[in-house]
Amino acid sequence: MAIIKKASAHWEGDLKTGIGSISTETGVLREAPYGFKARFEGGKGTNPEELIGAAHAGCFSMAFSMILGEAGLKADAIDTNADVTLDQVDGGFAITAVKLTLKAKIPGASQQQFEELSNKAKEGCPVSKVLNAKITLDATLVN
Numbered sequence: 001m002a003i004i005k006k007a008s009a010h011w012e013g014d015l016k017t018g019i020g021s022i023s024t025e026t027g028v029l030r031e032a033p034y035g036f037k038a039r040f041e042g043g044k045g046t047n048p049e050e051l052i053g054a055a056h057a058g059c060f061s062m063a064f065s066m067i068l069g070e071a072g073l074k075a076d077a078i079d080t081n082a083d084v085t086l087d088q089v090d091g092g093f094a095i096t097a098v099k100l101t102l103k104a105k106i107p108g109a110s111q112q113q114f115e116e117l118s119n120k121a122k123e124g125c126p127v128s129k130v131l132n133a134k135i136t137l138d139a140t141l142v143n
Contacts, residue, residue, distance in 0.1 A: 005024075005025065006024070006025040007022065007023065007024045007025065007029070008022070008023050009021070009022050009023075009034075010023075010031075015036055016036045017036070018035060018036070019033060019034075019035045020033070020034050020035055021033055021034065022034055022046065022051070029046075032045070032046050033045035033046070034046045034047055034048070049084040049086050049095065050084070052082075052084055052095065052098075052127075052131070053082035053083065053084040053098070054082070055127050056082045056084070056098055056100065056125070056127040056128065056131070057080040057081060057082040057100065058080075059125045059126055059127040059128070060080050060082075060100055060102075060121055060122065060125045060127070060128070061078045061079075061080045062125075063121040063124055063125040063126075064078055064080075064102070064104070064117065064118060064121035065078060066121075067117050067120050067121050067124070068106060068109075068117060071113065071117055073106055073107075073108060073109055073113070073117075074106070074107075075104050075105060075106045076105040076106070076107060077103075077104060077105045077142075078102070078104045079102070079103045079104070080100055080101065080102050081100070081101040082098055082099070082100055082101075083098065083099040083101070084097075084098050085097040085098070085099075085133075094133075095131065095132075095133045096133055096134065097133050097134045097135070097136070098128075098131060098133055098134075098135045098136075099135075099136050099137075099138065100122060100135065100136065100137045100138070101137075101138045101139075102118055102137060102138070102139040102140065103139075103140045103142055104118075104139070104140070104141060104142065105141075105142040105143075106141065109141060111141060114139065114141040115139065118137060118139045119137060122135060122137045
């Protein structure tokens with residue numbers, strides 16, 4: 001059973017002075033502005049890398065929760081950040097790395113279990129699988 005989720009983008013103008021908007025079918029993003037300044041110069045609006053980071057952090061957290069459950073564990077808290085690196089390569093740009101930073105409170109989990117299960121989530125998360133980038137994980141188990 002395939003699940004299809006939809007999003008759209010609209011763009012007007014050239015690369016540097018143009019402006020676009022991004023929307024999702026759920027309406028969580030509705031004509032959210034994006035553009036060159038937001039992507040490369042710290043301007044207002046969102047950008048594709050930021051959205052990929054949010055998607056990756058969310059996907060990883062859900063996958064980790066599922067894997068914990070399969071191991072008979074339940075997290076009190078899972079907090080994940082994603083730092084997405086956009087580099088200039090071969091005359092263009094590419095997402096070359098994603099650093100996931102995890103802090104989780106999991107009653108009853110050993111450090112070894114935590115490391116094994118969080119790495120399993122990093123590898124198994126659908127967003128990790130789609131990205132052609134080096135993905136690292138810095139995980140901290142909170143007692």
